[in-house]
Structure formats: C-alpha cells, structure tokens
Amino acid sequence: MLKMTHLSKVYRTEVVETYALRDFNIDVKEGEFVAVTGPSGSGKTTFLTIAGLLETFTGGTYHLDNLDVSNLDDNARSKIRNEKIGFIFQAFNLIPDLNVFDNVEVPLRYRGMKAPERKERIMGALERVGLASRAKHYPAELSGGQQQRVAIARALAGSPRLLLADEPTGNLDTQMARGVMELLEEIHRDGATIVMVTHDPELAARAQRNVHIIDGQVVDLAEDPRFHTAYAAAAGQVRG
Amino acid sequence: MFAYYLQLGLRSLKRNPVLTALMVMAIAFGVAASMITWSVFRVVSGNPIPWKSSQLYNVQVDDRGPQYDDPPNEPPEALNYTDAVALMQAHKAPHQTLLYDIGPSVLPQNPNDLPITAYGYATSADFFTMFDVPFQYGSPWTNADDDAHASVAVISNELNKRLFGGANSVGRDVTLAMHTYRIVGVTNHWDPKPRYYDAYDGMEFYPDPPQVFIVFNRAIDLRVGMTGRNNCGGPPMHFSSDEEWLHRECAWIPFWAALPTQADAQQYKTFLVAYAAEQQRAGRFHWAPNVRLRNVTEWMAYKKVVPSESRISLFVSIGFFIICLVNTIGLLLAKFMRRSSEIGVRRALGATRREVYAQFLMEAAAVGLAGGVLGLLLTVAGMQGVGLLFEPDVARLAHIDVSLLVTTLVVAVLTTVVAAFYPTWRAAQVQPAWQLKSN
Numbered sequence: 001m002l003k004m005t006h007l008s009k010v011y012r013t014e015v016v017e018t019y020a021l022r023d024f025n026i027d028v029k030e031g032e033f034v035a036v037t038g039p040s041g042s043g044k045t046t047f048l049t050i051a052g053l054l055e056t057f058t059g060g061t062y063h064l065d066n067l068d069v070s071n072l073d074d075n076a077r078s079k080i081r082n083e084k085i086g087f088i089f090q091a092f093n094l095i096p097d098l099n100v101f102d103n104v105e106v107p108l109r110y111r112g113m114k115a116p117e118r119k120e121r122i123m124g125a126l127e128r129v130g131l132a133s134r135a136k137h138y139p140a141e142l143s144g145g146q147q148q149r150v151a152i153a154r155a156l157a158g159s160p161r162l163l164l165a166d167e168p169t170g171n172l173d174t175q176m177a178r179g180v181m182e183l184l185e186e187i188h189r190d191g192a193t194i195v196m197v198t199h200d201p202e203l204a205a206r207a208q209r210n211v212h213i214i215d216g217q218v219v220d221l222a223e224d225p226r227f228h229t230a231y232a233a234a235a236g237q238v239r240g
Numbered sequence: 241m242f243a244y245y246l247q248l249g250l251r252s253l254k255r256n257p258v259l260t261a262l263m264v265m266a267i268a269f270g271v272a273a274s275m276i277t278w279s280v281f282r283v284v285s286g287n288p289i290p291w292k293s294s295q296l297y298n299v300q301v302d303d304r305g306p307q308y309d310d311p312p313n314e315p316p317e318a319l320n321y322t323d324a325v326a327l328m329q330a331h332k333a334p335h336q337t338l339l340y341d342i343g344p345s346v347l348p349q350n351p352n353d354l355p356i357t358a359y360g361y362a363t364s365a366d367f368f369t370m371f372d373v374p375f376q377y378g379s380p381w382t383n384a385d386d387d388a389h390a391s392v393a394v395i396s397n398e399l400n401k402r403l404f405g406g407a408n409s410v411g412r413d414v415t416l417a418m419h420t421y422r423i424v425g426v427t428n429h430w431d432p433k434p435r436y437y438d439a440y441d442g443m444e445f446y447p448d449p450p451q452v453f454i455v456f457n458r459a460i461d462l463r464v465g466m467t468g469r470n471n472c473g474g475p476p477m478h479f480s481s482d483e484e485w486l487h488r489e490c491a492w493i494p495f496w497a498a499l500p501t502q503a504d505a506q507q508y509k510t511f512l513v514a515y516a517a518e519q520q521r522a523g524r525f526h527w528a529p530n531v532r533l534r535n536v537t538e539w540m541a542y543k544k545v546v547p548s549e550s551r552i553s554l555f556v557s558i559g560f561f562i563i564c565l566v567n568t569i570g571l572l573l574a575k576f577m578r579r580s581s582e583i584g585v586r587r588a589l590g591a592t593r594r595e596v597y598a599q600f601l602m603e604a605a606a607v608g609l610a611g612g613v614l615g616l617l618l619t620v621a622g623m624q625g626v627g628l629l630f631e632p633d634v635a636r637l638a639h640i641d642v643s644l645l646v647t648t649l650v651v652a653v654l655t656t657v658v659a660a661f662y663p664t665w666r667a668a669q670v671q672p673a674w675q676l677k678s679n
Binding site: 049079082087094095097111 | 592
C-alpha cells in the first residue's frame with residue numbers, strides 16, 4: 001500500500017543541510033494498522049506529510065497503492081490526496097466557518113461529486129462517528145473529542161485507501177482519547193489501512209505493528225540503543 | 241463549484257463585517273469617483289461621427305498672412321466669404337458645405353403668441369448628407385435650391401412641435417427674421433456632441449440642438465445676421481456696409497469637405513495649395529500658400545475640444561481609485577493570510593492551487609460586486625454635483641444610462657479581481673505541510 005525505499009528529505013539553507021529523513025525504508029501492507037513512534041524531532045511528522053503527498057522528498061522512491069509518486073505534479077498529487085488518502089490531525093483542523101456537515105463535505109466537493117451522493121456519504125460518515133445529530137453545529141460548539149470525530153468522519157467520507165493520523169489523541173483527555181482510538185480500531189477492522197504517528201506507547205501498543213524512527217531513520221528496537229533512551233524519555237513525558 | 245465558491249466567499253465576507261465594509265467602501269468610493277468623471281469625459285471626448293470621421297475634413301486657408309497667425313503658422317480656423325464661395329463654386333470635393341450661425345426670430349403660427357428666437361445655421365444642401373442628419377418629415381433642400389437662392393428651410397422636430405404641434409409641416413411656411421420660408425424637411429432629434437462641425441464658434445457643448453437651417457445664399461441675400469464668431473485679425477476694423485464686410489478677410493464661415501479616401505484628401509489638398517498660389521499670383525495673398533485639411537478627430541484634437549478639467553479630473557479620480565485598490569490589496573492580503581490554516585486544510589484534502597485561486601478570486605469578486613453596487617448609488621448621488629467641477633454646458637451633458645451602470649459594476653468587479661491576484665497568489669503558495677505542522 002505504502003512503500004518508501006531509501007527515501008531522504010533534506011532541508012537546505014545557504015549554510016546548512018538538515019536531514020529530516022535519511023535512507024528511510026518502510027513498507028505498509030494493505031489493511032495494516034501501523035503506529036509510527038519516535039522522539040520529538042525524529043522525523044515522524046515529516047514522514048507522514050511525505051506519505052500524504054503534502055511535501056516532496058529529496059531522494060529515493062515512494063510507491064503509493066503501486067503508483068510511483070516521485071515525480072507527480074501538484075495537480076496529480078492533489079487528486080491522489082483527495083481520492084486515496086484521509087488525514088486526521090492532532091489539532092483537528094476543522095474549518096471554523098463551516099458547520100459539521102460542510103466540514104465533512106470539503107474533500108467531496110473537490111472530487112466533483114453530485115449533491116445527493118455527497119449528502120449520503122456525509123451522513124453515513126457522521127453516523128459512523130456518532131455525530132449525525134450534530135451536523136448543523138459549528139466546531140466551536142463541540143468538545144475536543146467530538147471535533148476529532150468530525151475530522152475522522154471527514155477523512156472517512158471519501159472512502160480513502162489510506163488513513164494517515166498525526167497524534168490523533170494528542171489534544172484530548174484520556175476518556176476522549178480512548179473513544180477516538182476505539183473508533184480508529186473499528187475503522188481498521190472494516191479494512192482500512194492506517195498509519196498513525198504517536199508519542200504514546202499505550203496507543204502504539206494497540207496498533208498491529210510499530211515502526212520506530214530515530215534521527216530520520218527506521219530503527220530496529222532490539223538493536224538500537226538510541227531507541228531505549230528516547231523511548232524511556234517519551235514514556236516519562238506521557239506519564240507526567 | 242462556482243456556486244460553492246460564491247457561497248464560501250459570501251460567508252467569509254460576513255465573518256469580518258468591519259474588514260468587508262472597509263474594502264467595499266474603498267472600491268465603492270474609488271469606482272464612483274472614476275465613473276462620475278468618466279461620465280463627463282466620455283461625452284466630451286467621444287467621436288461624434290465615428291463611421292465617417294476620417295472622411296469629413298475641415299478646410300483652412302491662410303488669408304491674412306503669418307503676422308496674424310495664432311498659433312504661429314496656423315491659418316484662421318474658418319474661411320472668409322470670398323474663399324468660402326470660391327471653394328464652393330470650384331466644387332472639387334464630392335460633397336462640401338459651408339455654414340454660419342444664425343439666430344432669427346420666428347413668428348409663431350398663433351398671432352397672439354410672442355416671437356421666439358431659433359438658433360441654427362445658414363448652410364448648403366450637402367450639410368445634411370455630409371453630417372448624416374436624420375429626417376422625421378420631408379428631406380433636405382437640393383443643390384438646385386442652393387443655386388436658386390431658394391427661400392426654403394429645414395426645422396428641427398423640437399421647433400416643429402412648438403410651431404405645428406409636431407404635425408408634418410413640410411410645405412408650410414415659417415417666418416424667420418421677417419421673411420417667409422417654405423419648410424422642406426423636419427429633422428429628427430440630432431445633436432452630436434461635441435458639435436464638431438461648429439467648433440469654430442465654440443458651440444461644441446451648446447446644450448440645445450440646432451432648430452433651423454436655411455440656404456446660405458439666401459441668408460446672404462437677406463443679410464440674415466451672423467451670431468457666431470467673426471475674426472478679422474489685427475486691429476479692430478470698421479465697415480461702412482455689410483457688402484464691405486463680406487469682402488474683407490474676416491474668418492466666420494466654417495467650411496467642410498467630404499473626401500472618402502486618402503487619395504481624395506491628398507488631391508483636395510493639392511487643389512487648396514493651387515488655389516492659395518493663385519491668390520498669391522493675383523496679389524491677394526502676399527505669402528506662400530498655407531492651407532490645412534483636418535479630419536474630424538484631428539480637428540477636435542487641434543481645437544482641444546476635450547476640456548482640460550475633464551481630463552485632469554479623470555486622471556485624479558483614477559489615481560484615487562488606484563489608491564483605493566492598493567488599500568483593498570492590503571486588506572485582502574490580511575484577510576486571506578489569516579486563513580492560511582484553512583488553505584492548508586483544503587490543500588491537504590485535495591484542493592489544487594487552481595481551486596484555491598478560484599475560491600479566493602470569487603471572494604474578491606463578491607467584494608467587488610458589493611463595492612460596485614454601493615459605487616452605483618454613490619455615482620448616482622455624485623452626478624448631482626458634477627456642476628461643481630465642470631462648466632454648466634459640459635456638466636449638463638453628463639448623464640446616467642445603462643452603459644454607465646453596467647460599466648460601473650464591471651469595472652468594480654474586474655479591478656477588484658485584478659487587485660486580488662497578488663493576495664490570492666500568496667494564499668495559493670501556502671504549503672499545507674508547514675501549515676499543518678505549525679498547528
């Protein structure tokens with residue numbers, strides 16, 4: 001479903017080159033639920049934005065759903081984002097001017113879908129996250145957990161092949177986080193491929209597979225001492 | 241998607257009513273100022289006869305020498321009687337006409353009514369065909385009438401209404417300056433502005449259309465008074481009789497020739513030079529031939545028909561409009577960039593850059609449309625004050641019509657959309673990855 005080989009991402013300024021990802025390799029199979037963990041600044045979010053075609057990469061190859069996306073232009077990348085990828089962000093990223101219904105509708109609008117089909121999909125997605133009755137509410141009228149559910153409904157409405165979640169529970173309290181996590185698990189059980197970036201070892205443990213990133217590279221837990229240090233620090237932060 | 245973008249645009253405008261009101265007012269005041277001054281400029285600078293302005297030529301012949309030229313080397317702007325008659329008789333152009341201003345008293349049909357003064361021209365038959373004068377009843381008089389010094393007249397439909405209640409008066413008599421003329425035609429409303437054919441007399445923006453036309457030769461016979469400009473050059477002269485005045489070098493007869501092609505014009509100019517040379521040989525002119533042939537647009541430019549205050553006020557108001565647009569650019573930029581987060585989300589969810597452009601340009605168009613509608617109201621209100629800026633004759637010409645209303649709206653929308661290009665371009669450059677990471 002998602003395969004990156006020897007992928008690198010370099011941020012260049014006039015005086016310095018910074019590798020956000022270096023010789024990065026990952027292969028996520030269709031239907032997998034993968035948690036990506038690692039300390040702050042390790043490259044998790046950069047990986048996710050490249051995976052979601054929100055950012056280009058410097059070297060290597062990236063195949064998404066068996067399509068080499070290395071050299072696609074902006075329009076093609078937008079089309080793939082719209083049709084194949086669903087995003088769930090830590091900050092929810094709902095549009096405050098739009099009510100719940102209209103927020104969920106956004107990706108469907110860009111797909112050129114007819115109004116009746118849009119409505120059917122939106123209401124279906126909202127029912128699935130338990131917010132059909134809040135369709136006319138605005139984000140500011142919802143709790144954090146509800147807002148994240150709306151964001152999930154927005155990601156689901158387009159029936160994406162891949163769901164990318166960036167710290168989906170990072171802004172939620174424990175109870176709300178549990179609810180969101182259960183929802184993601186349910187979506188996964190229904191066959192979706194999910195890649196979730198998280199700091200939270202507890203959440204990571206609920207995924208099928210964990211991928212660990214340190215200094216822009218995927219590392220083997222058992223063999224890399226850097227991970228143990230970083231992991232312990234991250235766990236300490238979560239507990240604190 | 242058009243309706244979707246429009247809906248988003250309107251929603252966004254409602255979200256920041258103060259910012260929106262500032263932008264709408266900036267556009268409205270700018271466009272209204274421009275439209276008010278343009279409403280005057282378009283009248284005074286328009287081509288009054290675009291379909292044949294390049295075929296109608298004002299004729300000038302220097303009849304008094306370089307010492308009286310004003311401006312230097314320029315012949316008088318009208319002809320004297322001798323030259324005008326000579327050129328008419330030479331008949332070297334397919335059509336030619338001469339004219340002078342008259343203001344005869346008109347005796348009403350009802351003997352109990354007081355006489356009125358009707359302004360018009362003593363001219364020749366070709367005047368009507370050359371200047372495309374439309375007729376309601378009858379037709380122009382003929383060249384034979386010119387030659388016969390006929391007592392015939394053409395009156396305007398406005399005068400026809402006053403004298404005959406608008407009925408077909410062809411064949412009836414009208415008494416002008418105590419002489420009777422048979423009416424051969426009644427014109428439809430005809431009043432091209434600027435009145436290019438009589439710019440010599442400063443009649444470019446005279447408010448009322450000409451009401452009466454009589455045969456030039458007959459008018460001379462009867463010594464029908466001239467109400468236009470008479471320029472004899474040099475020191476003031478005193479004439480013992482009309483006859484003496486007629487044969488002095490006084491410019492008072494505008495002369496026009498219809499010359500359909502450039503070759504015709506060249507040929508006619510050669511004729512004019514030859515005519516002036518002949519006058520020089522005859523001892524009448526003591527200077528080299530100095531003639532001019534200017535078509536309508538060249539003639540209006542030479543006469544500086546467009547009032548300078550009209551041009552200046554248009555430039556000033558356009559400058560004001562540009563300042564308003566620059567302010568609008570700043571406000572739009574602030575408004576759009578505050579929504580970087582929304583742009584990032586939309587891009588992440590599949591919006592292409594083109595779709596971001598479309599959404600924000602549509603929003604700008606909505607601002608422009610609102611500014612245009614308010615601008616329309618301000619334009620209508622501002623038209624009442626045109627008289628404060630321009631001469632009454634010019635101010636009177638400014639009017640509101642459908643084209644002005646449509647232009648106001650189109651200018652408001654288009655200029656706002658153009659002004660929005662830079663803010664929209666900046667909005668479309670928002671990198672979704674950075675925007676979402678920063679959240």
